[in-house]
Amino acid sequence: ESLRLGDFQSTSHIVSVEGTTRWMTAVEEATDGAVTFQHFPSQQAAKSKAQLDAVNNGILDVALLGVLYHAEALPLNSVVGLPGFYGSASQGTAALQTMLKEGPLRDELLAAGVTPIFGFVLPPYQVLAKKRLGAPADWAALDIRTSGSTQAMTARSMGAVGISIPGPEVYTAVERGRLDAVLFPLASVPGYKLNEVVSHISTNGSFGGYSFVMAVRTDLFNGLPADVQAKMIELGDETATHVAKAQDDSVEGLLAEWKSQGIETYDLSNDELAALRDSMKAVGEDWQTRIGGEGSHAVLNRYRSLTSN
Amino acid sequence: MNVIEKILRKVEDTLHLAGCLGLVGVAVLINADILLRLIANRPVQIQFELTELYLMPALATLSLSRVFRDGGHLALDIGPETLPGIFGLVVEKARLLLPAAFFACVTYMSAKFAWGAFAHNEIEYGVIDWPLGWAYAVAPLGCGVLVLRLIHDVFRSSEPDLTR
Amino acid sequence: MLTFIALLALLALFMVFRMPIAFAMGLVGFFGLALQLGWRPAFAVLERAFFDSSSSFILVAIPLFILMAELLTSGDVTRRAIFACQSWIGHVKGGLAMATVAASVILAALVGSSTASTAAMAASAYPEMRNHNYADRLAAAVVSVGGTLAVVVPPSIVLVVYGVLTETSIGKLFIAGIVPGLLTATGLAVVIKFIAMRTDQAPKGDPFDLGKAARASRHIIPMALLMVAVIGAIYGGIASPSEAAALGVMGSLLIILAQRTISFSAFNRSVSGAIRATVMIVTIVTCSAIFANYLVFTRITHSLLEFTSTTELPREAILIFMVLILLVMGMFMDQLAILSLSMPLAFPTAMALGYDPIWFGIVVTKTVEIGLLTPPLGLNAYVASAQTGVPLRTIFKGVVPFLLMEVLVLVLLLCFPQITLWLPSLMLK
Ligand code: NA
Ligand code: NA
Numbered sequence: 068e069s070l071r072l073g074d075f076q077s078t079s080h081i082v083s084v085e086g087t088t089r090w091m092t093a094v095e096e097a098t099d100g101a102v103t104f105q106h107f108p109s110q111q112a113a114k115s116k117a118q119l120d121a122v123n124n125g126i127l128d129v130a131l132l133g134v135l136y137h138a139e140a141l142p143l144n145s146v147v148g149l150p151g152f153y154g155s156a157s158q159g160t161a162a163l164q165t166m167l168k169e170g171p172l173r174d175e176l177l178a179a180g181v182t183p184i185f186g187f188v189l190p191p192y193q194v195l196a197k198k199r200l201g202a203p204a205d206w207a208a209l210d211i212r213t214s215g216s217t218q219a220m221t222a223r224s225m226g227a228v229g230i231s232i233p234g235p236e237v238y239t240a241v242e243r244g245r246l247d248a249v250l251f252p253l254a255s256v257p258g259y260k261l262n263e264v265v266s267h268i269s270t271n272g273s274f275g276g277y278s279f280v281m282a283v284r285t286d287l288f289n290g291l292p293a294d295v296q297a298k299m300i301e302l303g304d305e306t307a308t309h310v311a312k313a314q315d316d317s318v319e320g321l322l323a324e325w326k327s328q329g330i331e332t333y334d335l336s337n338d339e340l341a342a343l344r345d346s347m348k349a350v351g352e353d354w355q356t357r358i359g360g361e362g363s364h365a366v367l368n369r370y371r372s373l374t375s376n
Numbered sequence: 377m378n379v380i381e382k383i384l385r386k387v388e389d390t391l392h393l394a395g396c397l398g399l400v401g402v403a404v405l406i407n408a409d410i411l412l413r414l415i416a417n418r419p420v421q422i423q424f425e426l427t428e429l430y431l432m433p434a435l436a437t438l439s440l441s442r443v444f445r446d447g448g449h450l451a452l453d454i455g456p457e458t459l460p461g462i463f464g465l466v467v468e469k470a471r472l473l474l475p476a477a478f479f480a481c482v483t484y485m486s487a488k489f490a491w492g493a494f495a496h497n498e499i500e501y502g503v504i505d506w507p508l509g510w511a512y513a514v515a516p517l518g519c520g521v522l523v524l525r526l527i528h529d530v531f532r533s534s535e536p537d538l539t540r
Numbered sequence: 541m542l543t544f545i546a547l548l549a550l551l552a553l554f555m556v557f558r559m560p561i562a563f564a565m566g567l568v569g570f571f572g573l574a575l576q577l578g579w580r581p582a583f584a585v586l587e588r589a590f591f592d593s594s595s596s597f598i599l600v601a602i603p604l605f606i607l608m609a610e611l612l613t614s615g616d617v618t619r620r621a622i623f624a625c626q627s628w629i630g631h632v633k634g635g636l637a638m639a640t641v642a643a644s645v646i647l648a649a650l651v652g653s654s655t656a657s658t659a660a661m662a663a664s665a666y667p668e669m670r671n672h673n674y675a676d677r678l679a680a681a682v683v684s685v686g687g688t689l690a691v692v693v694p695p696s697i698v699l700v701v702y703g704v705l706t707e708t709s710i711g712k713l714f715i716a717g718i719v720p721g722l723l724t725a726t727g728l729a730v731v732i733k734f735i736a737m738r739t740d741q742a743p744k745g746d747p748f749d750l751g752k753a754a755r756a757s758r759h760i761i762p763m764a765l766l767m768v769a770v771i772g773a774i775y776g777g778i779a780s781p782s783e784a785a786a787l788g789v790m791g792s793l794l795i796i797l798a799q800r801t802i803s804f805s806a807f808n809r810s811v812s813g814a815i816r817a818t819v820m821i822v823t824i825v826t827c828s829a830i831f832a833n834y835l836v837f838t839r840i841t842h843s844l845l846e847f848t849s850t851t852e853l854p855r856e857a858i859l860i861f862m863v864l865i866l867l868v869m870g871m872f873m874d875q876l877a878i879l880s881l882s883m884p885l886a887f888p889t890a891m892a893l894g895y896d897p898i899w900f901g902i903v904v905t906k907t908v909e910i911g912l913l914t915p916p917l918g919l920n921a922y923v924a925s926a927q928t929g930v931p932l933r934t935i936f937k938g939v940v941p942f943l944l945m946e947v948l949v950l951v952l953l954l955c956f957p958q959i960t961l962w963l964p965s966l967m968l969k
Contacts, residue, residue: 071837111836114592124584126577139498139508208417216501231424233598236780239711243776357501395819396811399603406600406786410779428597435603435815436594436822443819449560450820450874457558467557474554475563478570482586489587515590 068101068291070128070283074108075115075136081254081317082279083108086187086310087131090281093302098295104129122284123180134186134278135215140179142358143171143366147188147278148217149351151344153374154273156318159188160311162373163278164304170369171362181282182289185303187311189252190318191273192218195241195265196248199331201339203346209247212237217350218250218275224349238264250274253318267331270322272343384528387521388442398435402427421503429500429511437518441525469530476526479519487516544838547572561877562820566827572834585833593826597782598710601700603818604785608792609656610810612763615796619664620759621646626668627753630745634736636672637682638729640665644686645725646760648693649767650788654875654912658687658920662927675741678732680930681938684913684920685728685946691875691909693721694771695785698875698905701821705828705879706887708897710781711774715964716898720906720953727945735941762798766791821876828880835884844885845892855893862886863907863954870911874919878908902960903953910946913939 072091076083091104113121118130119137138145153159163186166172176183194200200209206225212232213219219229227248232240240246242264249261256262281303288296322332335343355363405427409420443449459467492498494509547568554564573582612618625639625646632638640661647657661683669679691698694714703710736742770788773779779787796802835841848858866886869878883904890900912920914936921935953959 105839107836111841112833114588117588117592120584120587124581126581126584138501139496210419219503228419228421230419232780236598236709236711239709240780243778245778245780392812392815395815396808399607399811399815399818402600403604403607403786403789406604406783407790410773410783410787414778424597427600428595432596432599433591433594436599436818437590439815439819440823443816443823444560446816448816448820449562449823450877451555451558451560471554471557471559474567475559478563478567481570481583482566482589485583485587486590489591511595512588512591515594519590 069103069105070287071112071126072104072106073112073118073121073127073130074106075110075118075133076131077109078106080258081314082131082187082189082310085313086279086306087281089309090185090302090306093306094299097298097302102291102295102299119179119181119282122282125284128287129184129281129283130181132181132280132282134280135217137179138216141175143175143362144278144280145217145358146172146354146363146366146370147276148215149354149367149370150192150217150221150275151273151347151351152370153188153191153276154271156188156190156311156314157308158374159191159276159278160186160307162370163188164307165373166366166369167280171366176280176282177285180285182285184281184283184299185307186278186280187307188279189254189277190314191252192250192275192277193253193269193272194248194274195251195256195261195268197241197266199267199333200248200269201335202342206248210245212240212246212249212251214250217354220350220353221250221275221347224346225343234259237261241265252277253321254314256321262325262328262330265330267333268322268325269335270332271334271340274347380528381532384441384521384524385445388439388445388525391438391518391521392442395435395438398431398438402431402435405431425500425503425506429506429508430514433511434514437515440518441521444522444525472526472530476523476530479523479526483516483519483523486512486519490516543572543575544840547575547834560823561874562823562827564827565824565831565880569827569831569834573830573837576834576837585830589830590822590826593829594822596704598700598704599782599822601695601710601782601785602697602821603814604782604789605695605697605700606656606817607810607814608650608785608788610813611789611792611796611802611807612650613656613660614802614806614810615792615799616801617759617763617792617795617799618643618647618650618660620756621763622661622664623668624753624756624760626665626745627749627756630668630672631748633744634732634742636665636669636674636745637678637732637736637742640669640682641686641689641725641728641732644689645693645721646763646767648689648691648721649771650695650763650792654687654690654909654920655923657690658684658923659927661686662924666924666928672745673743675739675938676930677934677938678735678741680924680928680935681942682728682732683928684918684924684935684939685942687920687923688909688912688946689721689725691912692717692724692902692905694718695781695788696905697817697821698879698908699901700781701825701876701879702883702901702904704825705883706897706901708901712898712964713901714774714781716902716960717905719959719963720902720949723952723959724906724946724949727949728942731941731945762795766795824876824880828884831881832884841885841888845888848889848892855895858889858893859895859954862889863903863950866904866907867910870908871914873911875908875911878911879904896957896961898964899957899960903950906946906950906953910943910950913943913946 074087095103112127115133116136118132119140121127122130134141134144135148147163167183167186173183200206203225206227209227210230211222211227213222213229222229237249238259241249326332355367405423409423413419458464490509490512493512498508500506500508551564551568555561570582573585622643625643626636629635629639644661666679666683694717696717699713699717700710703713769791770784773784773787774781912918921932925932925935
């Protein structure tokens with residue numbers, strides 16, 4: 068069976084190379100061609116916000132969902148976007164995978180008509196700026212590029228202003244001083260050449276997360292032979308671990324490279340981290356109020372315990 | 377001019393006016409944003425989301441029909457303008473009916489989509505909570521009136537036009 | 541593949557029978573999707589098609605730059621700038637025509653749309669040249685050719701649409717357009733000088749009068765200030781290109797209010813005209829997205845990319861082939877229609893070949909700009925003809941020497957990417 072797989076990342080992105088593409092190839096090989104994929108990267112098949120709908124409508128069969136794009140249909144899953152939780156892609160991915168196996172996050176996806184195969188996260192967002200930003204006091208009144216409401220709240224919780232600027236315009240905005248700082252996943256920094264315009268990059272902050280879930284339309288998935296289903300999931304688990312580690316390694320490499328270019332890559336001190344976490348607690352509380360219900364409380368607690376070791 | 381034409385024009389002009397006000401609104405908002413940012417270091421925070429979610433879709437789709445009425449939708453003029461006989465008549469009708477069918481589909485689907493957003497109280501979290509239904513509703517409105525215009529023109533062109 | 545060709549033929553048929561291009565692309569794309577994926581998915585594609593293509597902040601540059609142009613033209617600002625240029629170099633042989641080119645550059649730096657620019661030049665520069673016994677064919681041709689500069693010199697609607705369709709930085713595209721625009725203007729001046737020396741189509745104008753020239757020049761000051769404000773806001777980091785367009789609107793409004801050259805009804809007409817152009821453009825963008833979606837699911841893009849990555853042909857050959865196709869399309873189609881039809885295929889191909897997206901954008905823009913001047917559909921020649929009353933045939937004849945220069949400039953841009961990329965690399969490093 069040939070499945071149409073939608074993806075909003077480009078094929079050169081590490082998430083595609085070490086994650087999506089790798090998984091597709093592994094599944095095609097393991098199932099001896101019983102399942103093959105037609106890959107539609109870079110939002111070719113559907114815009115990033117429309118990927119979930121596209122799977123439900125039969126435009127696609129499988130999609131790598133950027134979960135935060137679907138906060139409306141998947142509110143509980145957006146917990147991963149909160150700042151101050153996981154410290155590496157591997158840690159975050161392990162937590163997410165556990166929560167996708169059973170519990171409210173999985174149920175929410177099933178209710179949306181799709182079955183999660185595996186999920187993984189980007190390394191935590193760091194702050195890039197032209198000066199060192201540590202404790203919340205350093206952030207006061209700065210213009211920070213954020214994407215999405217959770218990050219805007221994160222900026223606000225530290226007394227800064229969250230500003231939405233389209234990705235391609237961020238470079239110029241930073242260079243020309245329109246923005247004082249950017250919250251960004253480090254793996255995406257080279258794609259936008261942001262390392263050319265900033266002088267300071269934090270290494271151990273946790274200014275928000277981002278999760279991907281590979282999701283198959285449920286009625287289609289249930290129609291697949293049991294061994295194929297099992298293979299897809301098993302290889303998915305492997306891929307999740309692999310792509311998380313690959314990203315963490317790549318971040319190490321990037322940081323070393325930037326350091327050699329004269330950029331100050333800095334660790335936040337324990338005091339700074341504690342102060343930041345304290346400020347950003349408001350973001351989690353706001354999230355819980357917005358989502359409401361017992362569910363959000365339980366999800367937040369479980370997520371906290373899974374990411375705190 | 378018959379009554380239907382009159383009503384249709386009224387609707388088109390009203391939507392067009394709304395679109396024009398949307399554009400003026402965008403210009404004012406962005407300027408206010410820039411000025412306040414420069415002077416008071418306080419951006420108009422709602423500007424970006426208001427523009428992107430509501431004003432742009434509104435000013436880009438509400439006037440669809442009015443622009444068609446004015447002949448503003450780009451078409452090639454390498455072929456003959458009118459063709460003689462029954463074939464010419466078929467071409468003339470099909471040129472209106474096929475797009476009418478297409479835009480009827482667009483209207484139906486996008487209206488259903490907007491309706492769903494209203495029914496589920498869908499919200500885009502941002503500086504404030506934006507109700508998405510209103511953002512989605514302008515497209516079916518603009519497309520729907522265009523369908524009426526296209527269908528109306530199919531029937532009008534078969535009668536002799538006494539106003540010319 | 542057979543279905544694909546049949547649908548392309550259907551698309552051509554619709555367009556020949558004068559169905560609006562956007563409607564034809566939407567219809568065929570929708571029908572193609574239904575054949576490819578089934579009716580349910582095809583219908584689903586429609587549900588957010590218009591919202592997705594219009595709900596974009598970057599797109600606000602389009603109505604705002606058009607509004608700015610409309611305001612400047614209806615407020616008599618552009619006509620005054622043309623006179624100022626003419627008062628400085630009108631006295632030499634061919635000087636009025638060169639002044640028209642110079643004024644076109646200034647206008648181009650304020651106006652994003654070439655029809656607006658051509659119309660303004662035709663209304664003001666053409667009569668002046670005629671009064672000084674310029675040949676119809678030269679005067680009308682210069683007006684049409686000068687108008688095309690608006691497309692390359694920033695701000696430019698074509699560049700914005702290219703940026704939106706291909707997700708390329710509009711700020712960088714704008715900077716990249718500056719040198720090619722000035723190069724084109726220089727080329728046009730050379731052609732005029734040549735014609736003025738060889739023929740009697742371009743006699744001398746009024747003798748030079750320093751006082752008169754200086755007095756006329758004060759009309760350039762507000763435009764120059766506006767230009768500095770808009771471009772300065774972009775490169776000074778105060779505003780993104782989209783936001784700068786809003787500054788431009790406000791600036792134009794202030795100028796014409798100060799000059800007392802605007803009425804409420806003229807303001808309304810300007811806003812209405814900007815909306816009209818925007819609706820047309822967004823409809824094209826939306827419907828071409830539906831068509832592009834169909835292309836994606838046919839896997840034609842995919843096969844083409846595989847072909848380009850495995851073919852033995854040098855990448856230059858593929859590029860030249862693409863440029864030639866664009867030139868031929870330019871003979872029959874409007875620039876935006878060409879962009880929306882071709883970019884879904886041409887852009888990924890060019891990227892797969894390793895070309896720079898900014899440079900490719902300028903090359904494409906330059907190519908479709910040439911299309912504005914070629915028969916049978918040469919939009920600028922149409923506008924000039926409508927405004928001046930000079931027959932189309934005469935204008936097209938007069939345009940020929942300029943066209944040769946335009947092609948020469950295009951070849952230069954193709955051979956020396958640094959002409960395009962030097963300035964952006966300087967300003968953005
Ligand atoms: Na321009
Ligand atoms: Na042409």
